[in-house]
Amino acid sequence: MDNKFSSWEKVSIARSIKRPTALNYINSIFEDFIELKGDRGYGDDSAIVGGIAKFENKSVTVIGIQKGNSTKENIERNFGMPKPEGYRKALRLMLQAEKFKRPVIIFVDTPGAFCGIESEERGIGEAIAKNLMTMSNLKVPIVSMIIGEGGSGGALALAVADEVWMLENSIYSILSPEGFASILYKDVTKAKEAAEIMKITSSDLLGLGVIDRVIKEPKGGAQEDSNKMILSIKANLKEVLERLSKEPVDSLLTKRYYKFRKLGKYIE
Secondary structure (H helix, E strand, C coil), X not given: CCCCCCHHHHHHHHCCCCCCCHHXXXXXXCEEEEECCCCCCCCCCCCXXXXXXXXXXXXXXXXXXXXXXXXXXXXXXXXXXXXXXXXXXXXXXXXXXXXXXXXXXXEEEECCCCCCHHHHHCCHHHHHHHHXXXXXXXXXXXXXXXXXXXXXXXXXXXXXXXXXXXXXXXXXXXXXXXXXXXXXXXXXHHHHHHHHHCCCEHHHHHHHCCCCEEECCCCCCHHHCHHHHHHHHHHHHHHHHHHHCCXXXXXXXXXXXXXXXXHCCCCC
16 A cells, blocks of 8 residues: 555544545435434434435435534534434434345444433443444445544444445544553553554554455545545445345345454354
């Protein structure tokens, strides 16, 4: 790969406010996108967007964790940190996709689920756990890609998929380098050193078998040539959806099951 950035440099690129967001990709890759809101229980969470769209003249369900392109929008989107109703909205859309046999495509970009008191009051742990359980058995193809940050359970809650991808300069980890440094070193200023040993980059995780594919970014990162990045994602999606759509449901679910059992090292 041409982009020779350190792990910490990739953290900075993944967090860049100039980086294309989920909605940037959704509006450019898909046609006739209709956003659907609300979890039918509490309310709507603007940190997660989703709805129905067309891809290669076929109906799909698209979901994304949405950050902002500005400080104002980031505040409105809670900096891409979903609350329980956001995950429940995503779950509602995925179950709807299963009912109508639509593939699910997900764009993940979050530092983690929102951990404020209102999230705890409304059951953030249960919402994430239910997504994990439901996605493992969802009877339609699922493709999930990390387009920026993939932080902790907040990202994993939308990444139990038949194929998990990362853009080249994205990151995916159990917690932030700052959090890791504060726990391991008792010094948050050592986040740079933590990033280098955490194995959070796309190349690290591809080598470990945690993800299935790395999508190469333009020189300097996706933010330098978003059109080129969009075309690359679109080409990869076309190939994988054609393949997964031909897979029998039983085979799809079996492969998904063992894929994540293997990652958990639970296979006997």
